Amino acid sequence: ELAPDVPSVENTLGWVLYRKGLYGMAIPHLEKAATNEPSALRKCHLAMAYIEMGDQERGQQSLLAAMKLDPNLPELKNAQMLLDKKQARER
Numbered sequence: 827e828l829a830p831d832v833p834s835v836e837n838t839l840g841w842v843l844y845r846k847g848l849y850g851m852a853i854p855h856l857e858k859a860a861t862n863e864p865s866a867l868r869k870c871h872l873a874m875a876y877i878e879m880g881d882q883e884r885g886q887q888s889l890l891a892a893m894k895l896d897p898n899l900p901e902l903k904n905a906q907m908l909l910d911k912k913q914a915r916e917r
Contacts, residue, residue, distance in 0.1 A: 833863035841871050849878040860888070866896035874905050877912050885909055 829835045840855030852875045860868040873888035889905050896902075 831858075831862070833859040833868070836862070837868050837871060840875070844871065844875050844878070849875050853879065864891075864895065866892040866899045867901060869895065870899060870901045870905050874908055877905070877908050880912075882909065882912060882916070885912075 836855045837859035840852040840859060843849075843852035843855065853872070856868065856872040856875050860872045869888050869892035873885045873892060875885075876882075876888060877885035885905075886909060889902070889909060892899060892905070893902060
């Protein structure tokens, strides 16, 4: 409430919602954070939320954007595994 437009706050709130399984509620916060102050971590978090919501295309786009910003980000491995798992289920 005190800092509604601060990207780090938006990302944290979005990630908390994601971790609670509230992916649809998390996405607007993660999108806002990744748009207003892009970082590999924020794009990665957004990618994971998209993937969980079944939007593999947007998830993959956000994941690729995160990889371009920081290919060594440890969280990328988890996001890629999540994407691979969801795509395997669709086949």
